[in-house]
Amino acid sequence: MATPVDISRHLHCPICKTLLADPVSTTCGHTFCKGCLDKHISVSEPQCPLCEEPVTTKPSVNETIEALLREFHQTQLPNLDLFCGERDAIPCDVCDEHITFKAVKSCLICLLSFCDEHLKPHQSMARFKCHKLVSPVEKLDQRACNTHGRPLELYLMEALRETEQVLIAPLENGRRCLENEMDEKTQQIQKDILKYKEAIATLHHTKSEEDDILFIQVKSGLCTVNVALDAETAHPHLEVSADGKKVRDSGVSHDIPGGPQQFDLVGGVLGNPCITSGRAFWVVEVGNKVGWELGVMRDGANRKGKVSYKPSEGYWAIMLCAQNMYGAFEDPPVQLHLETKPQKLGVFVDCEEALVSFYDMKALSHIYSFTRCSFNGCAILCCAVSGLKSKHILR
Structure with a gap:
């Protein structure tokens, strides 16, 4: 007797390639699923899909194949759960009416539920890949949209x-x-x-x-100090006017006894009084001279030999050289860029703020400021004249 394995190839529908469901046979002897054959005849000529012999009579149920299918299901599918009508179980819509197994998935496109065996085409065939499989659902036909004829899940x-x-x-x-x-x-x-x-x-x-x-307008009125040049501090080439308001470079050394207050190498001269506190402001007219140095000296700063005009040596001064080059005696020196050539310079000293500032009195503009000045209690006006017969005038 042939085993179920030997006859299994005879139990598959030639159309859907799965186990036969409700097997029916044509007059030519070929067997198909009833649903597959009905669908084939409805869309094409009423003839056998295999041999194309006309189907003139209604195909009859093949009871022999149906019996073999029952036996095959019992021996070959021991792991499938039979549908026994229990609560919450959904039957497979493809199994024949004699042996029905529990559905494991429902297809929202086919609107059918499938057991493991009848689900295989959906899992293996490319044309079913786009079908939506869900957990078994009861009454699938009621889940279709009446207007669009598509599953509500997909349509929605x-x-x-x-x-x-x-x-x-x-x-x-x-x-x-x-x-x-x-x-x-x-x-x-x-x-x-x-x-x-x-x-x-x-x-x-x-x-x-x-x-x-x-x-300039306020301070020149409130802080102006009457400064006079001290001839005893002037370099021998310098001539100081009797009123102490003017100084010029004569180019000739005058026979003046050199004292400790006098500049002996640099053409400088100091002014009086010494500023010891508060604020002071004075104006020096430099005119069109080609060179000059003007600033404030700390009392006791060196006046002998080559004097270095910089803050560390006790001098806070600005200068003009080569007719149009202006600078501040910082360490290192700072070049100043002035829009106009100053002819009258304002000098402002603030002892409390340790500040020395210079202004162009004609342009009414600020030129430069020294900060953190250490006057040691006394700040003195210091002028240095360059150029033969040039002069400074104090106002």
């Missing part, structure tokens, strides 16, 4: 996506419009910020100029 998801797109589209357009508007506003804000920065810089510059003008 598609409908939700379409609705989502309809709702999102204006929001996306609004978002893009807002982003463009924000970009434009950001660019405008950046332009405004740049414009305001330029305006602020201009205001600061203007304010600085106004502060200089106000300072």
Whole structure:
């Protein structure tokens, strides 16, 4: 007797390639699933799918094959659960009516439930890959949309996506419009910020100029000191006027006894009085001379030999050399870039703030300031004259 394994190839439907369900045979002797044959005849000529012999009579149930199928199911599918009508169990829609197994999946496209055996085509055949498989569902036909004839899950998801797109589209357009508007506003804000920065810089510059003008106008009136040049401190080449307001370089050495107060190498001269506290302001007219040094000296600073005009040596001074080169005697020196050639210089000393500042009195502008000046209790005007017969005039 042939075993079930030997006859298994005769138990598959030639159309669906799975085990026969409700096997029926044509007059030519070929056997098919009843559902597969009915569908084939409904869409094509009423003839056998294999031999193409006309099907003139209704195919009859092949009871022999049906019996073999029952035996085959019992011997070859021992792991499948029979559907016994228990609660919450869903029967396979493809199994024959005599032996029905429990469904393990339902297809929302086919609207059928399948046991493990009848589920295999969905798992192995490419044309079923796009079918939606879910846990077994009862009454699948009731889950189809009456209007569209498609499973509600799929139709509703598609409908939700379409609705989502309809709702999102204006929001996306609004978002893009807002982003463009924000970009434009950001660019405008950046332009405004740049414009305001330029305006602020201009205001600061203007304010600085106004502060200089106000300072000169106020301080020159409140802090002006009557300074006279001390002839005893002047270099032998220098001539100091009788009133102590003018000094010139005569180019000739005068027979003046050299004292400890006198500059012996550098053409300098000091002024009186010595500023010991508070603030002081005075004006020195330098005219069109080609060179000069003007500043403040700490009492006791060196006046002999080659004097180094820098803060560490007790001097805070600015200078003109080579007609148009201005500088501040810092360490190292600082070059000054002046728009106009000053002819009258204002000198301001603040003992409490340790400050020495220089101003162009004609342009009413600030030239340079020394800070953290250490006067050792006394600050003295210091002038150095360069050039034959040139002179300084104190105001």
